[in-house]
Amino acid sequence: PWGDSERQTWLAGRRRVCDYFETIVSPLHRIPQAVGGELVEYGAIDYRPQGSALFPLFAFRSAAWDATLPMAVITGGVHGYELGSLGAIDFIAQHFQAFVAQKSVNLLLLPCVAPWGLEMCERWTPRAVDPNRAFKPDGQSEEATLAMKCIAEHRARSKFLLLHMDLHETTDTDNTEFTPARFARDGLTEDKYEEWYDIPDGFYIYGDSAREKDQLEFSKHIIAAVEKVTHIAAADDRGKIVGEPIAAPGVLLAPGEGTADAHTDAMYVTTTEVYPDSQRTSREECNRAQAAAIVAGLEFALAHQD
Structure with missing residues (x-):
């Protein structure tokens, strides 16, 4: 496993490829007040x-926050190199x-949780920590x-937490860069990796099977909306996506541990995954797919709160 020297060597090899302030901060500051939200700095x-x-x-939140309403939270950019952040901004x-006009839910969006990762096109923090295993x-x-x-x-300022959606991407570099780096960091060899899988071509989601509320119909509703925008990932010849058996087309159900979406007590929870490296899509289409997923998730959750 890596010590301080190996982590420093890894950090020295990182290179800045984009600008957080241009990509995320400027667009957020240009959202007009008329949308009914306000931009706040949370740290x-x-x-x-x-x-x-x-x-x-x-964070971008409902300006007229109402403690009698449930809350929905959307996170993006937990893995900075995954540009779910742009889908969150499209939704806003x-x-x-x-x-907001429905006056039925408080909205909170954290579009880019890990800005250093965004700039460096990196999964980890500068200390080689995966943020999406650190929500504990x-x-x-x-x-x-x-x-x-x-x-x-x-x-604490809402009736309850209705929904948490975390926007992610699955990229070719998951297999070519980030998994090998994790093996090296943790002192693992390939025989210890449970299952090596091909990167799925298309959109899919992870529902949280540990929730008290059944997540399948909620998940299927999201997929039905997103497939109008982009293609859905197909299962492999074993009926799996990224090594997990599908519960429905494009739907995986598994418990989360230390992940952004799993750390809350939300009634409905999902992690979205889209494949921006596909020859069948574009960056703009991926962003629209993420925004469509948020809309569908909110619509279903608001209609099925009991």
Whole structure:
């Protein structure tokens, strides 16, 4: 397993490929007030000692927050290199106002939880920690800790937590870069990897099978909406996607542990996955698919609260 020296060597090899302030912060600040939301800074992470930047962290929430209403939270960019962040911003720009006008739910979106990962096209933090395994009390990711605190504070000001959706992507680099790096970091060899799988071509979701509320119909509703926008990942010849048996086309149901969506007590929970490297899609289509998933998830959850 890696020690401090190996982590420093790994960090020295990271290169900045995009700008968080241009990609995320500027578009968020350009959302008009008329949509019925407000942009708030819920914390900051200082990676200047690692040669990077001081990153302010932003949430976009219902301006007229109502403690008598349930709450829905959407997180994106927990793995910074996965641009679910852009789907969250698309939702804010195109759909946020319609849901706010219903006066039936408080909305909280954290579009980019891990800005350093976004800039470096990286899954981990500078300390080689996976934020999406750190959503727990003893987690070692400041990104996850600050997001948890923000969500908990808003949860305390709502009737209950109706929905949590976490926007992710599955990319070719999951197999070519990030899994080999994890093997090296943890001192693993390929024989210890449970199952090596091909990257699925298309959109799919992870529902949380540990929820008291059945997640299957909720998950199927999301897939039905998204397949109008982009193609759904097919199961392999064993009936699996990424090594997990499908519960329905494009739907996996499994318990989460330390993941962003699983850490809350939300009634409905899902992690979205889209494949931006597909020859059958585009960045814009992937963003629209994520926004469509949020709309469908909210529609179903609001209609099935009992």
